[in-house]
Amino acid sequence: xxxxxxxxxxxxxxxxxxxxxxxxxxxxxxxxxxxxxxxxxxxxxxxxxxxxxxxxxxxxxxxxxxxxxxxxxxxxxxxxxxxxxxxxxxxxxxxxxxxxxxxxxxxxxxxxxxxxxxxxxxxxxxxxxxxxxxxxxxxxxxxxxxxxxxxxxxxxxxxxxxxxxxxxxxxxxxxxxxxxxxxxxxxxxxxxxxxxxxxx
Numbered sequence: 001x002x003x004x005x006x007x008x009x010x011x012x013x014x015x016x017x018x019x020x021x022x023x024x025x026x027x028x029x030x031x032x033x034x035x036x037x038x039x040x041x042x043x044x045x046x047x048x049x050x051x052x053x054x055x056x057x058x059x060x061x062x063x064x065x066x067x068x069x070x071x072x073x074x075x076x077x078x079x080x081x082x083x084x085x086x087x088x089x090x091x092x093x094x095x096x097x098x099x100x101x102x103x104x105x106x107x108x109x110x111x112x113x114x115x116x117x118x119x120x121x122x123x124x125x126x127x128x129x130x131x132x133x134x135x136x137x138x139x140x141x142x143x144x145x146x147x148x149x150x151x152x153x154x155x156x157x158x159x160x161x162x163x164x165x166x167x168x169x170x171x172x173x174x175x176x177x178x179x180x181x182x183x184x185x186x187x188x189x190x191x192x193x194x195x196x197x198x199x200x
Contacts, residue, residue: 001054001055001056001057001079001081001085002054002055002056002057002085002086002087002172002173003056003057003058003059003072003075003076003079003081003085003086003087004026004029004056004057004058004059004086004087004089004169005022005059005060005061005068005072005086005087005088005089005117006022006023006024006025006026006058006059006060006089007019007022007023007061007065007068007088007089007090007091007113007114008020008021008022008023008024008060008065009064009065009147010060010062010064014147016149016150017146017147017148017149018091018133018134018145018146018147018148018149018150019065019091019133019146019147020091021089021090021091021131021133021158021161021162022060022088022089022090022091022113022131023060024158024162025089025131025162025165025166025169026058026060026089028162028163028165028166029058029166029169030047030058032166033049033051033056034049035047035049035058036048036049038058038060040062042059042071042074042075042078043061043062043063043070043071043074044059044060044061044062044063044071044075045059045060045062046058046059046060046075051170051173052173052174054173056173057075057079059071059072059075061113065112065113066112066113066116067116068113068116068117069113069116069117069118069119069120069121070116070120072086072088072117072120072121073117073120073121076121083121083123083125083126084104084125084126084127086126086127087127087128087129087169087172088113088114088117088126088127088128088129089128089129089131089165089169090111090113090114090128090129090130090131091111091130091131091132091133091146092109092111092130092131092132092133093110093133093134093135093136093142093145093146094109094110094132094135095130095131095132095133095134096132096134097132097133097134097150097154097157097158097161098131098132098154098157098158098160098161099131099132099161100129100130100131100132100161100164100165100168100184100185101129101130101132101185102127102128102129102130102168102172102177102180102181102184102185103127103128103130103181104125104126104127104177104178104181105123105124105125105126105127105128106124106128107124108124109130111130114128127172127177129165129168129169129172131161131162131165132161133146133150134154164184165184167184168180168183168184171183171184
């Protein structure tokens with residue numbers, strides 16, 4: 001069994017924000033795999049679906065970003081899983097919009113949801129797929145910036161990234177983290193980001 005965790009903040013007012021790309025990825029997997037309606041469980045929205053020869057759990061913690069580890073740890077404990085069985089999807093301020101970076105472990109890089117999961121797992125050694133949301137312009141506060149929605153000029157790159165991230169999840173399930181890293185950590189193909197894409 002594997003678990004794919006999409007990080008974000010619950011509530012309609014956060015839909016489409018930079019911080020919620022993990023939820024957007026889960027929505028794409030739900031569509032692609034025809035996932036049954038999620039159940040409220042373990043402080044999250046959880047669904048189980050067969051993918052290939054294995055069962056996959058999709059989890060959207062509903063604790064708000066900074067407490068995501070509470071939900072993730074409960075799933076780990078209930079299913080008796082190892083941290084390596086999880087793939088956590090999150091936003092990343094340090095990557096350009098649309099860029100993907102898959103890693104088998106490592107520090108939080110300042111991402112509060114990843115940091116909380118590290119605290120609850122007691123280890124940094126679990127896979128995470130970061131989706132670039134770009135840096136805030138000028139002296140804009142990063143905490144406010146991630147709660148903004150994408151500029152319309154960025155949406156084609158974001159849509160492309162979500163599709164590629166879903167492909168990456170499927171590759172991780174079928175072929176493992178090393179193969180998926182080699183395949184999806186390259187520069188994205190397609191139109192380049194506008195030079196001032198984060199301006200409003």
